[in-house]
Amino acid sequence: MIEIEHLSKHYGETIVVDDVSLRVDEGTITVVVGTSGAGKSTLLRMINRLVEPSAGRVLIDGQDTMSIPEDELRHRIGYVIQGHGLFPHRTVAGNIATVPRLLGWDAKRIAQRVEELLLLFQLDPAEFAKKYPHELSGGQQQRVGVARALAARPALLLMDEPFGALDPLIRSKAQDDLLTIQRRLGTTVVLVTHDMEEAFHLGDMIAVMDEARLLQYGTAAELLTRPLPGFVERLVGTAERPFRLLSLAKVGDAVEPGSAEGEPVDVSSNLRDALSRLIWIGSPTAPVADASGAIVGRISVDGILAHGRRPT
Numbered sequence: 001m002i003e004i005e006h007l008s009k010h011y012g013e014t015i016v017v018d019d020v021s022l023r024v025d026e027g028t029i030t031v032v033v034g035t036s037g038a039g040k041s042t043l044l045r046m047i048n049r050l051v052e053p054s055a056g057r058v059l060i061d062g063q064d065t066m067s068i069p070e071d072e073l074r075h076r077i078g079y080v081i082q083g084h085g086l087f088p089h090r091t092v093a094g095n096i097a098t099v100p101r102l103l104g105w106d107a108k109r110i111a112q113r114v115e116e117l118l119l120l121f122q123l124d125p126a127e128f129a130k131k132y133p134h135e136l137s138g139g140q141q142q143r144v145g146v147a148r149a150l151a152a153r154p155a156l157l158l159m160d161e162p163f164g165a166l167d168p169l170i171r172s173k174a175q176d177d178l179l180t181i182q183r184r185l186g187t188t189v190v191l192v193t194h195d196m197e198e199a200f201h202l203g204d205m206i207a208v209m210d211e212a213r214l215l216q217y218g219t220a221a222e223l224l225t226r227p228l229p230g231f232v233e234r235l236v237g238t239a240e241r242p243f244r245l246l247s248l249a250k251v252g253d254a255v256e257p258g259s260a261e262g263e264p265v266d267v268s269s270n271l272r273d274a275l276s277r278l279i280w281i282g283s284p285t286a287p288v289a290d291a292s293g294a295i296v297g298r299i300s301v302d303g304i305l306a307h308g309r310r311p312t
Ligand SMILES: Nc1ncnc2c1ncn2[C@@H]1O[C@H](COP(=O)(O)OP(=O)(O)OP(=O)(O)O)[C@@H](O)[C@H]1O
Pocket: 011, 014, 016, 034, 035, 036, 037, 038, 039, 040, 041, 042, 043, 194
């Protein structure tokens, strides 16, 4: 668990982060979102002390980060930045091995870890281990960047606009991959973005910052249904609100008894995608199938719409 307590940063007269407190539970993704210059990156960098706080403190599993030597702290915390920051003169394997080498792992253990991570990120070790960053696509470089950050099994991963340099299609795939890998490894992630869509997609918890202050901290559903009037409400987007709520809910939440004609929708897909399907095929209902393919009921346009309505 990470506890950020009354954290502030100022440069001279300028306050960049102003008295921010929040708690990040183990194994969750917290997304810090806000406009440019809000202080998001500075907040993130105070967690691993790339930036020294002016006031306040950060506790990791109850331990004040000021009491942990800086190099040890960096080894315990993975850090990924926009545009990956790979070392250009090191191979993919060499990049991923950076922290394990610093920690003095033996060669065999490092080689095993590199291979394991390449496989996890769907990069064939035989093909990719010996390549240099300039020989990879942007999406592949980004995956290597995350693999490198995870190499020494950090309990915490900090990500600063990690997908900012990717085109939309690859970006969406990279987000899904991060979710899959994070769920599998149980890593705690704090991710900074200015993209609200990304925040809703990835965040178990979302922290909205503006002008150095933390305005609201809650789940995606809380932000959508009870946004703080003003900046948060505008950022959440009133027109998009029902669709975002539908994206958060699963078909399983709206399944009804009864039968329906046509191709089944997956019980684990989200209600926005299910609605899109029903509109596209021009049908008010569709059967719902579970992971084994068995029909477990049906879904209807009316049933889906009820999930996008303002809560009473
Ligand atoms: N070393 C520094 N010295 C002076 N001012 C700084 C320094 N670092 C950051 N700032 C200022 O602090 C403010 C917040 O910067 P920060 O990078 O944390 O914001 P951000 O929300 O991450 O924005 P962006 O999305 O554009 O990166 C900005 O106005 C920036 O100019």
